[in-house]
Amino acid sequence: MSQVFLFKAALAVYLASTVVYGGSLLEKRVLTARFGAGLMLVALAVHTFYFVVRLFAGGAPFVFDAYNALSFFAWAMAAVYLALQLKTKTRVLGAFVSPVISVLMVIASVDFGGRIAGATGLTGTLVSSHVMLSIAGEALFVVASLAGGMYLIQDYVLREKTDRRLIHLFPSLHDLDRINHICLLLGFPLLTLGVITGSFWARIVWGSHWQWDPKQVWTLFAWIFYAFLLHQRLAIGWQGRKAARWSLLVLAALFALLFLESLFISAHDFI
Amino acid sequence: MRLLIVGMNFKTAPLELRERLQNSCADQDIVLAGLMRHSVIREAICLATCNRVEIIARVGETDHDENFLKAYMGGLGGFDAAAVEKHFYVYRDTDAVRHFFRVASSLDSMVMGEPQILGQMKDAYRMAVDRHATGILLNRLAHHAFLVAKRVRNETDIAVNAVSVSYAAVELAKKIFGSLKGKSVLLIGAGEMSELAARHLIRQEIGSIRIANRTFERAREMAEEFHGAPVLFDDFPSVLPEVDIVIASTGAPGYILTKEMVVSALKKHKDRPLFLIDIAVPRDIEPAVGDIDNVYLYNIDHLQDVVDANRAMRKEAALRAEDIIAGEAEAFEKWFNSLAAVPTIVALREKMEGVVKGEMKRFSGWIERLSEEDRQHLEWLVSSIINKILHDPTIGLKEESSEKDELGYIAAIRRLFRL
Numbered sequence: 001m002s003q004v005f006l007f008k009a010a011l012a013v014y015l016a017s018t019v020v021y022g023g024s025l026l027e028k029r030v031l032t033a034r035f036g037a038g039l040m041l042v043a044l045a046v047h048t049f050y051f052v053v054r055l056f057a058g059g060a061p062f063v064f065d066a067y068n069a070l071s072f073f074a075w076a077m078a079a080v081y082l083a084l085q086l087k088t089k090t091r092v093l094g095a096f097v098s099p100v101i102s103v104l105m106v107i108a109s110v111d112f113g114g115r116i117a118g119a120t121g122l123t124g125t126l127v128s129s130h131v132m133l134s135i136a137g138e139a140l141f142v143v144a145s146l147a148g149g150m151y152l153i154q155d156y157v158l159r160e161k162t163d164r165r166l167i168h169l170f171p172s173l174h175d176l177d178r179i180n181h182i183c184l185l186l187g188f189p190l191l192t193l194g195v196i197t198g199s200f201w202a203r204i205v206w207g208s209h210w211q212w213d214p215k216q217v218w219t220l221f222a223w224i225f226y227a228f229l230l231h232q233r234l235a236i237g238w239q240g241r242k243a244a245r246w247s248l249l250v251l252a253a254l255f256a257l258l259f260l261e262s263l264f265i266s267a268h269d270f271i
Numbered sequence: 272m273r274l275l276i277v278g279m280n281f282k283t284a285p286l287e288l289r290e291r292l293q294n295s296c297a298d299q300d301i302v303l304a305g306l307m308r309h310s311v312i313r314e315a316i317c318l319a320t321c322n323r324v325e326i327i328a329r330v331g332e333t334d335h336d337e338n339f340l341k342a343y344m345g346g347l348g349g350f351d352a353a354a355v356e357k358h359f360y361v362y363r364d365t366d367a368v369r370h371f372f373r374v375a376s377s378l379d380s381m382v383m384g385e386p387q388i389l390g391q392m393k394d395a396y397r398m399a400v401d402r403h404a405t406g407i408l409l410n411r412l413a414h415h416a417f418l419v420a421k422r423v424r425n426e427t428d429i430a431v432n433a434v435s436v437s438y439a440a441v442e443l444a445k446k447i448f449g450s451l452k453g454k455s456v457l458l459i460g461a462g463e464m465s466e467l468a469a470r471h472l473i474r475q476e477i478g479s480i481r482i483a484n485r486t487f488e489r490a491r492e493m494a495e496e497f498h499g500a501p502v503l504f505d506d507f508p509s510v511l512p513e514v515d516i517v518i519a520s521t522g523a524p525g526y527i528l529t530k531e532m533v534v535s536a537l538k539k540h541k542d543r544p545l546f547l548i549d550i551a552v553p554r555d556i557e558p559a560v561g562d563i564d565n566v567y568l569y570n571i572d573h574l575q576d577v578v579d580a581n582r583a584m585r586k587e588a589a590l591r592a593e594d595i596i597a598g599e600a601e602a603f604e605k606w607f608n609s610l611a612a613v614p615t616i617v618a619l620r621e622k623m624e625g626v627v628k629g630e631m632k633r634f635s636g637w638i639e640r641l642s643e644e645d646r647q648h649l650e651w652l653v654s655s656i657i658n659k660i661l662h663d664p665t666i667g668l669k670e671e672s673s674e675k676d677e678l679g680y681i682a683a684i685r686r687l688f689r690l
Contacts, residue, residue, distance in 0.1 A: 029428070031425070031426065088449075154446070158443075158446065158447065158567050159561070159567065161569070161573050161576070161577075164576075164577055164580045164581070165580075165584070167443075167446055168431070168432060168446075170446075172445060172446045172447060172448065172449040173446065173447050173448075173449075173544060174447065174448050174449030174450075174544075175449050178449075237542065238542055239542045239543070240542045240543070240544055240565050241542065241564055241565055242542055242564070243542070
């Protein structure tokens with residue numbers, strides 16, 4: 001019961017922070033965004049507490065049903081974003097991050113029509129690490145792409161020179177580019193480890209590392225795309241507009257693929 | 272509250288007058304000692320900056336306070352106060368509080384939102400404190416004003432945006448590069464404008480500065496001054512790949528920096544952003560340069576637009592700031608009113624009665640066992656003790672308030688009894 005309450009409380013505060021962030025965009029005031037960040041921090045604390053309670057309550061596996069995987073996704077995004085706030089002053093980026101978090105949390109709360117796979121033998125540290133690493137990696141990529149999106153907007157207004165208050169409100173191009181870079185840099189190894197642990201697990205459960213499951217194919221695509229982005233950044237020296245544009249493009253492609261994938265029946269039906 | 276502010280500022284008085292007054296206010300020892308010697312003045316602060324000179328004082332009961340201060344300032348500046356009467360402004364009590372808060376928050380400044388005035392006020396206050404010229408009212412007023420200024424700064428956009436062209440350029444550069452630390456700058460043309468911009472940039476700890484000018488000698492002079500490197504004018508395209516910010520301000524009749532030059536420079540520049548500022552009229556940089564990816568081109572009109580918009584934003588922010596100040600002035604007045612004798616006496620009595628009530632309750636078991644008559648006696652006894660104890664302080668406070676300086680006594684009583 002208290003778990004449900006904690007979850008709903010976290011959801012409510014995330015929603016509140018989204019509203020406040022939205023207000024900061026409308027008002028074009030950084031101060032309001034600071035309140036939004038404060039609310040997000042509170043929500044993150046409640047959300048963390050929810051996971052802790054859940055862990056100690058035992059019984060149910062940690063993050064394996066769709067419901068909890070999405071909520072963990074949201075948690076990871078909030079944690080990543082707030083941690084990045086310590087490094088760079090990009091308060092208003094939260095106005096882009098918090099709606100995504102809220103949507104994830106709302107979907108998680110609807111419970112996906114009970115598609116809780118829980119399933120046979122889905123316990124153990126290997127599965128836990130697989131799920132948590134992959135989700136954390138993907139969450140970092142989403143934040144990277146949101147920063148990229150914001151970069152393109154800031155680039156546009158700086159060029160057009162029309163909306164000065166927006167220029168002032170938005171973080172500097174440099175900071176946004178740096179967030180994109182940091183998120184790729186941290187997210188890629190996490191996703192890689194997630195894929196490796198997953199394939200080990202698949203070997204144990206399904207007998208082989210790979211079986212052309214749509215979910216696996218999607219993850220492979222994601223991995224390749226991000227490897228490409230990171231390579232271009234580190235080896236070719238991409239930065240700024242090009243990097244931002246491509247990371248948005250990759251995110252869009254992955255969403256499209258996710259939609260395609262949902263048309264297939266997957267053995268990996270627990271998200 | 273007998274708070275009085277008399278002064279003149281850039282709006283009310285010509286520079287010549289302010290100059291004379293400011294010069295003579297430089298020695299605060301003399302100014303404050305002279306003020307405090309006079310019986311009318313109980314506390315005083317003298318604020319003298321290039322845009323204003325004013326005396327903030329708590330005065331005693333008299334009708335001559337205003338004229339006294341005007342004459343005093345006239346004496347300092349060596350002019351006849353009556354002749355320049357119209358250049359003075361006078362604020363009293365609530366208006367004075369509000370004025371003081373407005374000045375501290377830089378709402379009354381020539382460039383609204385400029386940060387220096389607060390520092391100047393803090394200095395003036397410290398000097399008055401050092402000379403024992405402040406007391407309970409001005410101490411509280413000054414500290415309150417500093418808090419108000421902080422609130423205004425944090426809660427409104429009054430000070431966030433640049434209101435000069437060269438500072439606007441720096442702000443924009445920050446929106447592109449984050450911090451300007453270590454960035455390299457190329458100045459094409461070593462005129463007055465570029466010098467001003469260079470000064471602003473150097474304050475941002477930029478990495479290197481290069482200066483190209485038609486007259487090489489001038490480039491070398493300026494390079495020396497800013498610890499930069501002079502560049503031959505015809506060589507400037509060759510250093511383009513190494514710089515992040517270019518400020519062009521030559522008197523050339525046509526474009527000297529073309530799209531072609533920038534494109535070829537960017538080949539080595541990878542995807543690094545390049546910020547081009549064209550403050551020359553006629554323009555130095557071909558406008559089409561602005562279409563290149565990662566290149567941000569601003570000309571003098573763009574920057575002027577930014578400045579105009581920021582000025583408008585500051586005005587908007589000022590409205591919010593006035594609200595904050597009105598609220599804070601009210602809070603200050605409330606505090607001051609609590610320092611009056613009558614409410615203090617009432618509060619003191621209430622406190623005593625509260626103590627009695629509490630103790631009576633504690634012993635209620637015993638009291639209930641007493642006879643009706645004994646209970647009556649007990650209540651009389653207690654209330655008569657309270658009255659006797661409070662009698663002398665009550666009379667004392669009333670006498671003080673009708674005669675001389677009661678604020679200190681009242682403040683002490685409020686503090687000792689935690690009222």
